[in-house]
Amino acid sequence: MLEIIRQPWPWYVAGAVIGLTVPALLLLGNKHLGISSSLRHICSACVPSKIPFFKYDWKREAWNLFFVAGILIGGIVGTRFLSNPDPIVVAPATVKDLEALNIQVDHNLLPASLFSVNNVLSLKGLMFFIVGGFLVGFGTRYAGGCTSGHSIMGLSTLQWPSLVATCCFMLGGFAMVHLLLPWIMSFVS
Amino acid sequence: MKNQEEEILVAPLHPPHPVECEAPNDQIKAENLIVSNLKYLALGTLFGIVLVKAEVISWYRIQEMFRLHSFHMYGVIGTAVVVGAVSVWLIKKFRIKTLQKETVVFHEKKFHWGNVFGALLFGLGWALTGACPGPIYAQIGSGFFAVTVTLLAAIAGTWTYGLLRERLPH
Numbered sequence: 001m002l003e004i005i006r007q008p009w010p011w012y013v014a015g016a017v018i019g020l021t022v023p024a025l026l027l028l029g030n031k032h033l034g035i036s037s038s039l040r041h042i043c044s045a046c047v048p049s050k051i052p053f054f055k056y057d058w059k060r061e062a063w064n065l066f067f068v069a070g071i072l073i074g075g076i077v078g079t080r081f082l083s084n085p086d087p088i089v090v091a092p093a094t095v096k097d098l099e100a101l102n103i104q105v106d107h108n109l110l111p112a113s114l115f116s117v118n119n120v121l122s123l124k125g126l127m128f129f130i131v132g133g134f135l136v137g138f139g140t141r142y143a144g145g146c147t148s149g150h151s152i153m154g155l156s157t158l159q160w161p162s163l164v165a166t167c168c169f170m171l172g173g174f175a176m177v178h179l180l181l182p183w184i185m186s187f188v189s
Numbered sequence: 190m191k192n193q194e195e196e197i198l199v200a201p202l203h204p205p206h207p208v209e210c211e212a213p214n215d216q217i218k219a220e221n222l223i224v225s226n227l228k229y230l231a232l233g234t235l236f237g238i239v240l241v242k243a244e245v246i247s248w249y250r251i252q253e254m255f256r257l258h259s260f261h262m263y264g265v266i267g268t269a270v271v272v273g274a275v276s277v278w279l280i281k282k283f284r285i286k287t288l289q290k291e292t293v294v295f296h297e298k299k300f301h302w303g304n305v306f307g308a309l310l311f312g313l314g315w316a317l318t319g320a321c322p323g324p325i326y327a328q329i330g331s332g333f334f335a336v337t338v339t340l341l342a343a344i345a346g347t348w349t350y351g352l353l354r355e356r357l358p359h
Contacts, residue, residue, distance in 0.1 A: 015268020026277075042344050105249070109244060150304075177252065178255075
């Protein structure tokens with residue numbers, strides 16, 4: 001049994017569990033899936049700075065912070081006790097593309113050549129941690145949600161603004177990978 | 190002033206949400222800050238395990254998705270949407286109540302231009318970091334401690350949005 005759990009889980013298992021989070025949250029207490037909101041609650045709790053957008057009772061929304069704390073714990077459990085002993089399998093075409101960009105495909109979930117602690121204070125770190133993270137935080141709030149709030153919760157409740165947002169998430173991602181990433185890699189490496 | 194009075198009138202039934210909170214808490218019954226929220230910690234833990242085990246937190250999987258080299262991420266998101274939509278339909282159809290016997294509340298999202306501009310910016314960041322907000326937490330838990338910097342930058346991004354909100358096209 002543990003052998004099976006340790007293997008990478010297929011997409012339909014992951015998709016089903018993630019999809020079931022929507023009714024689980026609704027039925028446990030009328031909560032709406034949306035993970036980027038946690039970033040806003042952290043701002044509200046720690047650095048509201050008299051900005052109206054952050055002036056609200058974040059404690060009422062604290063369930064969201066418990067949920068993301070759970071995700072972090074889940075990351076620990078999934079990696080410590082259930083991790084796949086074999087190296088990650090990456091599509092050969094992607095490996096080829098990444099090698100052309102000077103990104104070494106290694107055995108971890110994230111390439112160490114980009115995401116190691118040593119890179120934090122380099123140009124690579126500036127792009128992949130600071131600029132990337134800033135775009136995620138700024139973009140999701142401006143968009144009114146992220147992959148969970150728009151693409152899963154929003155599409156599940158058939159909201160067309162969420163469909164617009166999801167298409168634009170994808171468009172942004174395609175633009176980064178195909179147009180900007182080659183250019184970024186040319187000056188950070 | 191008129192608005193404030195209205196808010197006070199409505200308050201006992203629907204305590205105020207953050208302005209346009211996109212993932213609101215619609216429970217009417219009062220909750221204990223710690224005890225009531227432990228169930229969300231547990232559910233989050235399951236969510237995090239799935240993100241790791243299905244390699245959704247992997248930078249490579251996101252690259253494959255945007256290079257159209259793998260079906261995996263499309264399968265994950267597609268299945269989640271179908272399962273979520275069927276669940277929501279069932280909740281509406283059979284008027285299933287919450288654990289607190291309350292009616293499940295749904296909100297209509299109103300289109301604004303942030304759904305385009307903000308979403309494009311997030312897409313750029315998603316492809317760079319290989320993470321949307323959920324996977325950021327799972328990556329840190331997974332031992333990629335440098336991603337804490339990504340999280341801090343994301344918080345700074347959200348804060349900056351709050352600061353500039355009135356001046357951005359919506």
